[in-house]
Amino acid sequence: MSGIEDVARLAGVSKATVSRALSGRGYVAPPTRLRVSEAAASLGYVVSSSASSLVTGRTSNVGVIIPVINQWFFSSIIEGVERALVERGYDLMLYNLTKTHEERSRVFEYYLVRKRVDAVIAVTLEITPEEAETLLALGKPIAGIGGPLEGIPTLSIDDVAASRLATEHLLLLGHRDIVHVGGDVDEQMDFHVHSKRLKGYMEALTAAGIAYDETSYIAARFDIPGGYSVAKQLLGDPRRRPTAIFAASDEVAIGVILAARELGISVPDDLSVIGIDGHPLAEMFGLTTVVQRPDLQGEQAVDWVIRQLEQPGWTPPVHHTTVPANLLIRSSTAPPRRPTP
């Protein structure tokens, strides 16, 4: 449990010099630096982060606020963020802010957060301009995944475009009877992702001169069982069966495929299915999808906040940045067996 004082004594220098030698800030003669490092190593010395941050005002912690952990999209973000942070010598403080959390009380414990982290990465969290203002005023950089968000840099794929891309792929194959199985527009947690994906779908249909009505969109729980149960019902009725389904996420899409299989409906012969995400399971189902990389989104967000921290004056791209989402064609989509008579 040795302090800087012990190192100083052993190396025969002052505390000030030890500090400079170890942190690499300021002048220190190479031989001295070496002596100090050796002394520190031999004593197993490591700086007290509390003492250090008391004077510098920096904690080397970045707070990540995330609504769920147990889902591919979110845990991938965490992995990406963690990787990027350790690489730069920062630690990750994880805050799992559940949607339903009464009155977002923890966003106010946020105000507690402010003395414990240097920056905040808000995943899929709708921060009000006032809250953003507060954080910024405190000198804490923020970045958001999701968005756009007034006053803070955010990034995400372009949900409308991704959705349109998926729909257009089906249209291009010749489908005209496409159903969208998406998240429930009324209970979306994040940035209206569900409505955006619905919107992209509708735009694509409209552009192709295809009419849609309320039966063209079905709300499902946003996971495999969700897609499964909706599809089971939809596909069970042969008269209503579309030639293609655009699912708003790969998990939903996989649920759809499972339902189709169970009903003896061949994918893609009788039914084309496309999703969005690039989920690890998509491959084994041969699922055509629009791929996004949440881990890279996490890395990008880290880059923004750390840059702001370390390069005074640098500011991230204002407002919202769109990250790529690419069509990956596998075997779940094909031209409709035959045009509707």
Added chain:
Amino acid sequence: MSGIEDVARLAGVSKATVSRALSGRGYVAPPTRLRVSEAAASLGYVVSSSASSLVTGRTSNVGVIIPVINQWFFSSIIEGVERALVERGYDLMLYNLTKTHEERSRVFEYYLVRKRVDAVIAVTLEITPEEAETLLALGKPIAGIGGPLEGIPTLSIDDVAASRLATEHLLLLGHRDIVHVGGDVDEQMDFHVHSKRLKGYMEALTAAGIAYDETSYIAARFDIPGGYSVAKQLLGDPRRRPTAIFAASDEVAIGVILAARELGISVPDDLSVIGIDGHPLAEMFGLTTVVQRPDLQGEQAVDWVIRQLEQPGWTPPVHHTTVPANLLIRSSTAPPRRPTP
């Protein structure tokens, strides 16, 4: 950016009193306490955790070291740990220690960790007795999920027993030709989980007087595609087809079920399948399984370390604790269609 001094001035008391009033330690007259709280609130004051931990030696952070995030078992643990920590006013610092990380160098950055966290929860990490010794000597409580681990309290299900339980369920149904699809014994990351599950399986067979050979166990990647591809091959050959498969995890089991379906093998009529875990997807596949609750394991680990921190003298159960794992019978298991002639 107001400090304790400002609050003191506004409330007309000394810093010492403010500290006592806000932290609830020591005597302070109720009216005074009220004045202080109001002053603090009106100034938006919040204690500096660095200053505070500099003097108290406590950070209110707990480090969680975990090998993967993007998997049900692990992310469930994180959720449980996080929940339990915030409830007690601690923050969670996440360290994603990849298996292959060269020389566990980060376990030595551990030595870095030691000034930043009050306690450590090691998930599925084989800590050597020396390392444990070091941590303990530093006064940092540790708890492990997985184990047993020399010198530190750990908890997990009893893998051998869980495995035996699953196998016995199949035996009880009358199966005698049971194949175990498990993780690769040679490349297991954690506490020989794969061998333990294999062992439980063999024990059950032996107890039932059933012989097994090297064809009774097949190694698979520990996820859905892993189980799928192994099963596809195994079940593809009708002569080798067992009447039941015991998969070492639900994901593997689901892979097996998918393969069976694709081959037109009916579960459970032609093939019974059982897994271990209680994965959220198990339900929709009607998968019989042995349920464990990683989130509760996380909570338990938190309880241990926090108790050690807050109740001087209290020590957690020495060595290893076994948490329950219960058989949950669904529809993927049934008696074999007919006894082998």
Added chain:
DNA sequence: TAGAATTCTGGAAACGATTGCAGAAAGCGA
């Protein structure tokens, strides 16, 4: 080789809380 510029080092003042100690105020039993 003198003077200026640069590199190196130590002393001492922060940073913002917590806490031991001691004294003042209040409560209490007889």
Added chain:
DNA sequence: TCGCTTTCTGCAATCGTTTCCAGAATTCTA
């Protein structure tokens, strides 16, 4: 009412660094 205990409060030391400042040593420039 008097002592004794209990409650309340402030002073000042302390935690372990970083960093400003000034002075010493060294290198560079002309």
